[in-house]
Amino acid sequence: MFMVVDDLKKIDIATGSEADKLAATIKNALDKKHLLVIIGRCSVDYEGRGKSRLESGDRIVIVKQDGSVLVHRPVGFAPVNWQPGSARITIRVTGGRGLELVSVRASPREILRVVFEDVYIVIVGFGLSDAGEFTMYVDEEELKNIIEKEPSLVEEGLRIVEREYRIGDFYVDFYAKDKMNNDVLIEVKDEKAGVGSVVQLYKYLLEAQRRNMKVRGILVSVGFSREAAMLAEKLGIKRVEINPKEIYAKYIEEKRTGEKSLERFFSGKNDN
């Protein structure tokens, strides 16, 4: 087969039956710490903490920029063999068409050997940049659900009286009472709170005080800007910083148990 490939960005391709040329391409990619994807027919041996042999078949082998090696079969979520990024990788030509990729990990001592009988394609990704942040998060709505169910996350002894509480033209996230039975207005932010958030809550508090409520404010957020923290301090607004990971864990927990009880409900197995 013959193919003209146009408009290629950040990608190089090598094909053909000349193992030494493929090896050179791979070696160069490894040296420069480029992303490497090899699709071909290979067998794999591993020995270290365990010991395995994978007989010959078509596989996709990925070597990442940090040296992680993944051997994937054409089906299944999990790699059949792998090696973490700390290992040293070598490539060499064996016989005529053969190509052998070996990854040796120092501690624990582990060796992964991929022997290619036939390489269909070598793909090199160079200049790939991935700075995108990865977050497992709860959005503001869910965060408020969690707080409504567990107000003690905000303050010990707190009881929610009303959610989306209206004061004049405004809506505040929660109207609550603390353990001294005093009124509290609570505003929740799922992002780092700035001065604007403090001002917003302060306006609610002023409006409430105009209506003769004796009320204090709590601003709940994953974080506060320096300015927001200072302003809140000055205005007597309490800051409660929540731990996103902790909240996320609670959210997952809720979700799981919620689904469980829902399943039981629909299958008529609820024991009410």
Add this chain to the structure above:
Amino acid sequence: MFMVVDDLKKIDIATGSEADKLAATIKNALDKKHLLVIIGRCSVDYEGRGKSRLESGDRIVIVKQDGSVLVHRPVGFAPVNWQPGSARITIRVTGGRGLELVSVRASPREILRVVFEDVYIVIVGFGLSDAGEFTMYVDEEELKNIIEKEPSLVEEGLRIVEREYRIGDFYVDFYAKDKMNNDVLIEVKDEKAGVGSVVQLYKYLLEAQRRNMKVRGILVSVGFSREAAMLAEKLGIKRVEINPKEIYAKYIEEKRTGEKSLERFFSGKNDN
């Protein structure tokens, strides 16, 4: 960049900025359950058992023949996002260059959305065949080590007297005594035993009997052919079938504890 690709087997490539053509290639690959590898700039959203957002960056996305989706960053062993094989996958063009791959899993309800801003290359692997068996194994030497340490795996009350025991010109794997203190010759095979293995052990037994030993034989193997089983029965040779998984677990256990005690030895923390 422009490239002529020659001698391509089992692989198709699509590149360029025309999202609709790329989408068509991908759609075709999905329909035909081909292996699909997409390298490009994308953001990823997931919601289901958890909830996550991955901001834009260069990634490698793999869709396997069973519909598993793996989103890998250029570094790290684990996929940053994924979906198992049971899900339904759709691809569509969004705006001009945009391409959106969505995988929906029914139960538990989970959605994975990969939004490509820029696709560097689409690789389709067709006709890939992978029937190669994967085994986590112990070889015969290690199997014998395990039996030597734990003869009860072969028979209750067995004591190993000698390993690689010589009888005339032959070597049998073990010379042992059973709980009645009778002599036993044991032969170990790490593969399914055939008639040959039975005959081999029988020769050892004959040789031993010529030397006036009162001895019986045990053939240990992961399995026996029908013929081997019948012959062993007829010759009064006991068959012991070992469970490879169980043996492997013991091997790993041995290895771990062995390394542990070795480490302790070398670090001078052994408490002899």
Add this chain to the structure above:
DNA sequence: CCCTCTATCTCGGAT
């Protein structure tokens, strides 16, 4: 280095 706990764990087996 170690140990402990988590995970969108996955995967397989048994019920």
Add this chain to the structure above:
DNA sequence: ATCCGAGGTAGAGGG
């Protein structure tokens, strides 16, 4: 279907 346990678990957090 669900529950249970293993994994070359890997990875994060803490000492």
